[in-house]
Amino acid sequence: MKSYVAQKSYESSKKTRVSIQRLFLKLAETVPFYKVSVSEICKKMGITRTAFYYHFDDLYAVLDSILDEVIEASGMADVFLAWAERMDVSLDTACKVAIDCIGRYAFVNQYQALLTNAMLSGYAIDYIISREKDVVVSAMMRENPMGRAQAEQQFRFSFAGMFFLGRNQCWDHFSTTVYYRTDANQSGYDSSPSGTLTPPL
Numbered sequence: 001m002k003s004y005v006a007q008k009s010y011e012s013s014k015k016t017r018v019s020i021q022r023l024f025l026k027l028a029e030t031v032p033f034y035k036v037s038v039s040e041i042c043k044k045m046g047i048t049r050t051a052f053y054y055h056f057d058d059l060y061a062v063l064d065s066i067l068d069e070v071i072e073a074s075g076m077a078d079v080f081l082a083w084a085e086r087m088d089v090s091l092d093t094a095c096k097v098a099i100d101c102i103g104r105y106a107f108v109n110q111y112q113a114l115l116t117n118a119m120l121s122g123y124a125i126d127y128i129i130s131r132e133k134d135v136v137v138s139a140m141m142r143e144n145p146m147g148r149a150q151a152e153q154q155f156r157f158s159f160a161g162m163f164f165l166g167r168n169q170c171w172d173h174f175s176t177t178v179y180y181r182t183d184a185n186q187s188g189y190d191s192s193p194s195g196t197l198t199p200p201l
Contacts, residue, residue, distance in 0.1 A: 017056075024062045029117070032119055033117075033119060038058070067114075070102055074102045079097050079098045091155065092161075095161075099165075133152055140155065
């Protein structure tokens with residue numbers, strides 16, 4: 001009986017967490033995300049502030065959690081890990097492939113604001129760079145004689161440039177799924193018709 005109650009409690013808690021994330025994205029479609037308030041989310045969901053803060057420290061934590069889930073579900077993190085190990089294509093190409101991975105989510109309703117809203121996508125760029133820079137920058141410094149600041153600047157320039165290209169073109173050229181080749185005997189990337197996405201939210 002205890003395990004059943006614990007399982008139901010876990011499922012209810014997870015449902016609340018996902019509902020907060022979805023509502024945040026929905027509200028951010030119509031107003032700047034910094035104008036979304038915890039009080040508004042609690043009121044629309046019919047939950048207490050205590051319930052909100054049980055799951056998230058603040059609204060930035062909500063946004064960060066969404067980005068983490070999209071990054072992991074899209075395979076972006078794996079692209080940068082594979083590139084850092086092999087360094088067999090240019091940084092621009094690696095960033096293009098990584099952006100292709102998350103660009104597909106622009107076609108999933110609940111993520112459109114995250115990838116098309118200028119303010120949200122600007123935050124997303126900064127967050128992703130901060131999250132992935134240790135892997136990418138370390139690899140760059142290993143292969144080329146440059147300081148950390150220079151490597152970080154180059155990574156930011158490449159990644160942000162590819163992201164803005166995708167957003168400004170409404171992600172139309174990201175309608176295919178791009179797979180980074182992980183076979184040790186191959187390099188580069190393949191594009192193939194996109195399959196069914198399973199959104200994390």
